Amino acid sequence: MKLAILAVGHKPPDWVARGCADYQRRMPRELGLAVIEVKPEARSGKTREQLLAAEKTRLLAVLQDYPRLVVLDERGADLSTQQFAERLERWLQTGGNTAFVIGSADGVDESLKQQANATIRLSSLTLPHALARLVLCEQLYRAVSVIRHHPYHRQD
Structure with a gap:
């Protein structure tokens, strides 16, 4: 099974890229993790709906290789680390590549959210x-x- 984070946005700061690369390296061989940047739509006078529709088209082109879609959204399920690990374990048991979508500053197209197998949030804080x-x-490395x-994850 492969995991991917599809992030709509521009190249992140070096410290973010290095941190992601470190966790990608730590993942087990049979559970590869890719971080894929998806180009955001140029704002130039477009409505939010037009921006999100264009980004959705770009996301769908990549999502063809990932039958399971998880959208990150501020209104998504608030999972503990243990609950997230349990979900990931179920997905591992059923198989199929899984993509986690982080939308642009404008979010994720509503119809794409409707297609998602799950919608989760990372935090109640805005990140x-x-x-x-x-x-x-x-968190994916921690769940694994x-x-x-x-012993990476310690529980009381």
Whole structure:
């Protein structure tokens, strides 16, 4: 199974790219993690709906290789680390590549959200998109650590 983070946005700061690369390197071989940048639509006088529709088209082109879609959204399910690990474990058992979509500053097209297998949020706080990429990379690695009973994740 492959995992991917599809992030609508521009190249993140070097410290974010290095952090994501570190967690990607730590993932087990059989559970590769890719971080794929999707170009945001140029704003130039377009409505929010037009921007999101153009970004949706770009996302769908990449999503063809990922039958399971998880959208990150501020109104998504608020999962604990353990709950996130349990979901990931179920997805691993059923198979199929999984893509996590982080939308642009304007969010994610509503029809794409409707197609999602799950909608989750990383935090009740507002996170910059680059930081959300890094947090999601870390949480995916942490979830795998929980599943494999690796000491990276410590519970009380």
